[in-house]
Structure formats: C-alpha cells, structure tokens
Amino acid sequence: MSGDGESLWAGLVVIGDEVLSGRTQDVHVSWFARHLGERGIRLGEVRVIRDDPGEIGAAVEALRFRYAYVFTTGGIGPTHDDRTIDAIGAALGVAVVEDELILSAFRERFGELTAERRRMSRILEGGRSVPCSLATAPAICWGNIYILAGFPRVAREQLRAVLPELRRGAVVxxxxxxxxxxxxxxxxxxxxxxxxxxxxxxxxxxxxxxxxxxxxxxxxxxxxxxxxxxxxxxxxxxxxx
Amino acid sequence: MSGDGESLWAGLVVIGDEVLSGRTQDVHVSWFARHLGERGIRLGEVRVIRDDPGEIGAAVEALRFRYAYVFTTGGIGPTHDDRTIDAIGAALGVAVVEDELILSAFRERFGELTAERRRMSRILEGGRSVPCSLATAPAICWGNIYILAGFPRVAREQLRAVLPELRRGAVVxxxxxxxxxxxxxxxxxxxxxxxxxxxxxxxxxxxxxxxxxxxxxxxxxxxxxxxxxxxxxxxxxxxxx
CATH class of the missing domain: 3.30.70 (Alpha-Beta Plaits)
Structure with missing residues (x-):
C-alpha cells in the first residue's frame, strides 16, 4: 500500500474484430486489472472496438483525458488490418516516425530490414519505445498512452516492462x-x-x-x-x- | 442468410465492477456476438464500465444513437449497487415505473410483495418488459435499448426471448x-x-x-x-x- 491515498485510474482499449465476432475470448481485461491493481491503478473502463481507424482514434481520444493512463492492445503487426499507430497518430495530429531504438534492435537481429520490419519500427513523433524482455516487441508510449500488442503473451511482457515507470496509486x-x-x-x-x-x-x-x-x-x-x-x-x- | 444485404450493428454495455477489478472473467461478449450474429446483427462495440450511474447513463446515451440496438448486462438486482434502471432513466429523462406484467407474475408466484420485489418490477416509462423462460426475470426494453441481467444464464435466456423481435440483418x-x-x-x-x-x-x-x-x-x-x-x-x- 502506498501512494497519496487515492487510486489512479486507467482505461483499456481492446482493438479486435476477432473478440467482437465471438471468435476469440478476451483475456486481457482480467490480467490488466490485476497487474495494474497491484500498483494502485484501477481499470475504470474497457472499450472493445473494431479494427477501424476512426473507432481507434475516437476511443483513445475519449479516454486519454479521463484517465491517468490509456492502454491499447492489438493492431500493431505488419499487415493491412494493423492500423493502431496510424489511427492514434491521426487522432492526435502527430506524425508516425521510425524509431532509432527499434531500428537498431531489428538490424542487429535481422540484418537488412524488409518493408514489414520498417513498418513495425514505427512510433508516434515525440513518443518513445519501451524495451521489454521480448527484444523485438517494445511497447510504444506517447504521453499517457501505451500501445501494446494483441498477443496476450507479448502484451503481458510489455505491461511488465511499462509498470515500473507508472505512478503508484493507493492499492485497493x-x-x-x-x-x-x-x-x-x-x-x-x-x-x-x-x-x-x-x-x-x-x-x-x-x-x-x-x-x-x-x-x-x-x-x-x-x-x-x-x-x-x-x-x-x-x-x-x-x-x- | 437474409435481410436487405447489410448487417445491423449493436452495442453492448457490460456493467460490472467485478469484471473491471479482475475478479470475474467476462463471458457475455462472445456469447452475445455469436447469437446476435446468427440474426445478422454484429457487435460493433463493447464497453465495460463501473457500477456508476453517470457512467451507465453516458455509455447508453452514446451507443443508442450509433447502433441499431444497445444491450446492457448487470446491475438490475435488488441491492444498493444495482443502479442500471435508475441510471438509464435519468440519462433518458424518463421516469422509472412499476410494470403491471411483472407485478402480476411476482404476485402469482410470491403472494404479498416485499419492497425488494417491487424494486425488481420496475421498468422505464413508455417501455415494456419482455417475458422470458425464467418467469421472474423478464428483459426490459425501452426504444432500442434492452436491459438484461448480469448472471450469464439469465442474460442468455433473456436474449433468447428478445431475439425474435429484433430486425434481421445480413448474416456475415x-x-x-x-x-x-x-x-x-x-x-x-x-x-x-x-x-x-x-x-x-x-x-x-x-x-x-x-x-x-x-x-x-x-x-x-x-x-x-x-x-x-x-x-x-x-x-x-x-x-x-
């Protein structure tokens, strides 16, 4: 128990047509709730939305002013249906740029970079990548927004890497x-x-x-x-x- | 496959501190997705929110204009933390009233009614109750809003009762x-x-x-x-x- 006597609150945006179609059972919510909770950060709201740029941008915009932190999961892979970073960039009015940290980790591991790897090295201008134990899958941070993977195992490693930099609230x-x-x-x-x-x-x-x-x-x-x-x-x- | 060639879209509001705290795993989303999907109604968005009247009202207000149907689950029991009907009534500017259909079903089953039973007979003025196979747990409908129970088993029976009255969209x-x-x-x-x-x-x-x-x-x-x-x-x- 620590912090200033009050809990902090966070919002979670689960980006996933596959959850909304009933094909996949969400497993992010309870895991995020428990691990954020241990740091005194309570989940105040979860939105499960479609892989649609307008929806993604609107959800992040709505939550980033209401909560101390906003986390998104999903839509950061190399394929055409991975739209999270561009969508959030457009909503914030911020450019999408390649991150030197990610580029050099990729180069070290893969040598010459394909278009897909370059695509996966992108972050939001003014933001940063947060390295995690899975060297090629850093979390992406911009302000109070953390952009994480859709894979549960990867998202969990990314959240573990991010947790120490979050403010502590009072644990419930x-x-x-x-x-x-x-x-x-x-x-x-x-x-x-x-x-x-x-x-x-x-x-x-x-x-x-x-x-x-x-x-x-x-x-x-x-x-x-x-x-x-x-x-x-x-x-x-x-x-x- | 039927309908006019286009799917309809629905929003789902899961009201539940117990899901947000990580204590309970949500099981509504995938079930609703699959059963609505069979009628050509796609889940366009899910919001998991706290048992808070302002949050409940705001979520329903936001979704009822965007989607053909809005479903809520949870917060309709007899205790102080069951706030869904009052919250939605306040958001809509609609009175909460006792429903003659529910009252008479309760009287037939339980005889003289306690304050708790009367509380559970309430609907929104201008709306109606939708009887389901669980005689004492009708769904509550107002316009395109369907207010269902938090219990998965009860919510599922209620949705089964409601499905035949929903418009059909094109099945995906x-x-x-x-x-x-x-x-x-x-x-x-x-x-x-x-x-x-x-x-x-x-x-x-x-x-x-x-x-x-x-x-x-x-x-x-x-x-x-x-x-x-x-x-x-x-x-x-x-x-x-």
Missing part, C-alpha cells in the same frame, strides 16, 4: 463474505451499511442458484485498511437471514 | 485459412488482395509462435457468398512463403 484492499442467502434477503441491511461507510465500496454478487440453494458474495473494497475493517466488522455483527 | 459469412508462416511473410500480398476485394474483410491473426514454428490464420468475412468465394479463391491461388 478487499475482503469478501459468502452468505447462503438470496440477494433480496440482505438488500435492506446492506444498503444501510453502505450508507454508513462511504469510504468503502460494497458490492453484492449473487451466485447462480442451484436447486433452490442461494448464495450471495459480498465484496468490500477500500484503499483504507481501517475503513475496510470497520465496515466488515459491522457486517459480521449483523443478524441476517 | 466467414472462411479461414491457416498458413505455417509468420505474418510478415504474407503482409504484402494480403494487403494487395484486400485492396482488390472491398466487399470482403480480411483479417490476419498470428498464432503464438512455438519453438520457431509460425502460424497465421487468415479470416475472410463478407455478407456476400459470391464475394467471399472470389476472395478466398484468389487467396488459395497465391504463391506464399
């Missing part, structure tokens, strides 16, 4: 309680409890009822251990059911 | 080819092919490389079987590698 602590009751039975007392503990987010998550057996998980979240403990303690003392 | 047909080549090797020819077939979306999806073995899946999508066949046929005739 959480505690949960499971009750063998339907949500309706606890709605009233939970609402009152929530009103008395404004520094604690209290979520009620009913489980799939099985053969008439009901279960509800109540999750408490706060950046303050004291506030969290007070709310959970009061909840534990309630006579429910 | 797809075909794919797998090549044991990296993306860079096919980027050039694929880009030219894509330029010659504007009625066909051609996506290139590299697979995770394993021990130096590369594979790329090329997916062709079109509402026209003829255009699809022409593009795939030309691709099959290319000398790649």
């Amino acid at each position: 602590l959480s505690e949960s309680r499971s009750l063998m009751l339907g949500e309706s039975r606890i709605a009233g007392p939970l609402s009152e409890l929530s009103g008395r503990h404004p520094g604690v987010e209290i979520g009620s998550y009913p489980m799939e009822p099985e053969a008439g057996v009901y279960e509800t998980v109540v999750v408490f979240r706060s950046v303050s251990e004291d506030l969290l403990r007070a709310a959970v303690g009061e909840f534990d003392g309630l006579q429910l059911g | 047909l797809s075909e794919s080819r797998s090549l044991m080549l990296g993306e860079s090797r096919i980027a050039g020819p694929l880009s030219e092919l894509s330029g010659r077939h504007p009625g066909v979306e051609i996506g290139s999806y590299p697979m995770e490389p394993e021990a130096g073995v590369y594979e790329t899946v090329v997916v062709f999508r079109s509402v026209s079987e003829d255009l699809l066949r022409a593009a795939v046929g030309e691709f099959d005739g290319l000398q790649l590698g």
Whole structure:
C-alpha cells in the first residue's frame, strides 16, 4: 500500500474484430486489472472496438483525458488490418516516425530490414519505445498512452516492462463474505451499511442458484485498511437471514 | 442468410465492477456476438464500465444513437449497487415505473410483495418488459435499448426471448485459412488482395509462435457468398512463403 491515498485510474482499449465476432475470448481485461491493481491503478473502463481507424482514434481520444493512463492492445503487426499507430497518430495530429531504438534492435537481429520490419519500427513523433524482455516487441508510449500488442503473451511482457515507470496509486484492499442467502434477503441491511461507510465500496454478487440453494458474495473494497475493517466488522455483527 | 444485404450493428454495455477489478472473467461478449450474429446483427462495440450511474447513463446515451440496438448486462438486482434502471432513466429523462406484467407474475408466484420485489418490477416509462423462460426475470426494453441481467444464464435466456423481435440483418459469412508462416511473410500480398476485394474483410491473426514454428490464420468475412468465394479463391491461388 502506498501512494497519496487515492487510486489512479486507467482505461483499456481492446482493438479486435476477432473478440467482437465471438471468435476469440478476451483475456486481457482480467490480467490488466490485476497487474495494474497491484500498483494502485484501477481499470475504470474497457472499450472493445473494431479494427477501424476512426473507432481507434475516437476511443483513445475519449479516454486519454479521463484517465491517468490509456492502454491499447492489438493492431500493431505488419499487415493491412494493423492500423493502431496510424489511427492514434491521426487522432492526435502527430506524425508516425521510425524509431532509432527499434531500428537498431531489428538490424542487429535481422540484418537488412524488409518493408514489414520498417513498418513495425514505427512510433508516434515525440513518443518513445519501451524495451521489454521480448527484444523485438517494445511497447510504444506517447504521453499517457501505451500501445501494446494483441498477443496476450507479448502484451503481458510489455505491461511488465511499462509498470515500473507508472505512478503508484493507493492499492485497493478487499475482503469478501459468502452468505447462503438470496440477494433480496440482505438488500435492506446492506444498503444501510453502505450508507454508513462511504469510504468503502460494497458490492453484492449473487451466485447462480442451484436447486433452490442461494448464495450471495459480498465484496468490500477500500484503499483504507481501517475503513475496510470497520465496515466488515459491522457486517459480521449483523443478524441476517 | 437474409435481410436487405447489410448487417445491423449493436452495442453492448457490460456493467460490472467485478469484471473491471479482475475478479470475474467476462463471458457475455462472445456469447452475445455469436447469437446476435446468427440474426445478422454484429457487435460493433463493447464497453465495460463501473457500477456508476453517470457512467451507465453516458455509455447508453452514446451507443443508442450509433447502433441499431444497445444491450446492457448487470446491475438490475435488488441491492444498493444495482443502479442500471435508475441510471438509464435519468440519462433518458424518463421516469422509472412499476410494470403491471411483472407485478402480476411476482404476485402469482410470491403472494404479498416485499419492497425488494417491487424494486425488481420496475421498468422505464413508455417501455415494456419482455417475458422470458425464467418467469421472474423478464428483459426490459425501452426504444432500442434492452436491459438484461448480469448472471450469464439469465442474460442468455433473456436474449433468447428478445431475439425474435429484433430486425434481421445480413448474416456475415466467414472462411479461414491457416498458413505455417509468420505474418510478415504474407503482409504484402494480403494487403494487395484486400485492396482488390472491398466487399470482403480480411483479417490476419498470428498464432503464438512455438519453438520457431509460425502460424497465421487468415479470416475472410463478407455478407456476400459470391464475394467471399472470389476472395478466398484468389487467396488459395497465391504463391506464399
């Protein structure tokens, strides 16, 4: 737990026709949520959008002013449907340029560079590449925008490389309680409890009822251990059911 | 295949702090994509947002003018963190009212109604409830907005009930080819092919490389079987590698 007592917030833009078509199951969201969370950065919003320059530009533009950081995944390969960098450049009014760092890493590894490799060495003018453990796949940063790969394994390595340079926020602590009751039975007392503990987010998550057996998980979240403990303690003392 | 030759587009708003916190893996997106797709309705955008009235209202307002349909999942239970209906009502400037259809179904099943049941009988004024196979969990409709449950099983039954009343669009047909080549090797020819077939979306999806073995899946999508066949046929005739 660290930071100035408040969490930072981030937005995530998942660029992927293949997710929207139902062909591929997204696996970025939960991974980003957990790893950013460990640094006190909460995911405030995710947009899954098409591989379309206008959509990509609009989503990044909308989120970069609302959140401390914006991450994008996908659309940075060498093929015609990889449009992320050009789209963000156009939305920002910033030129797309080749990055010396990436070019020299590519040259070292591949020798003479093909048009495709040159294409993959591009960043946004005024931005930079962030080297990661996968030498030929740096993340691309411009301001508070981080442009990452669509491959889960590559995106994760890139996020690992980026994390140390992000500001730290207050880590959200959480505690949960499971009750063998339907949500309706606890709605009233939970609402009152929530009103008395404004520094604690209290979520009620009913489980799939099985053969008439009901279960509800109540999750408490706060950046303050004291506030969290007070709310959970009061909840534990309630006579429910 | 049916409709007027064009697909319809829908937006999906997943309301869920539990998805954004990484606690829960979203399973709505791929299911909605596939089942809407069978009716010729494509998912154009998904927003995963917090259980926050302002966020919920803003997302629905943004999407309802852009897409033929907007679906929301989550936040319609009886507890204090279930804010979807009030939030959408406030954004639309529409009152929240009790629905006679839901009230009478509840009375038949539960007798005298608790405050929680009354709360769960609410819809938006001028809208309606759409009965589904789960008698006590109708979908809620207002204009082109469909408000569904967060529970996957319930949301799926609700969507099944709603599907027959949605307009039909042209179903997207797809075909794919797998090549044991990296993306860079096919980027050039694929880009030219894509330029010659504007009625066909051609996506290139590299697979995770394993021990130096590369594979790329090329997916062709079109509402026209003829255009699809022409593009795939030309691709099959290319000398790649």
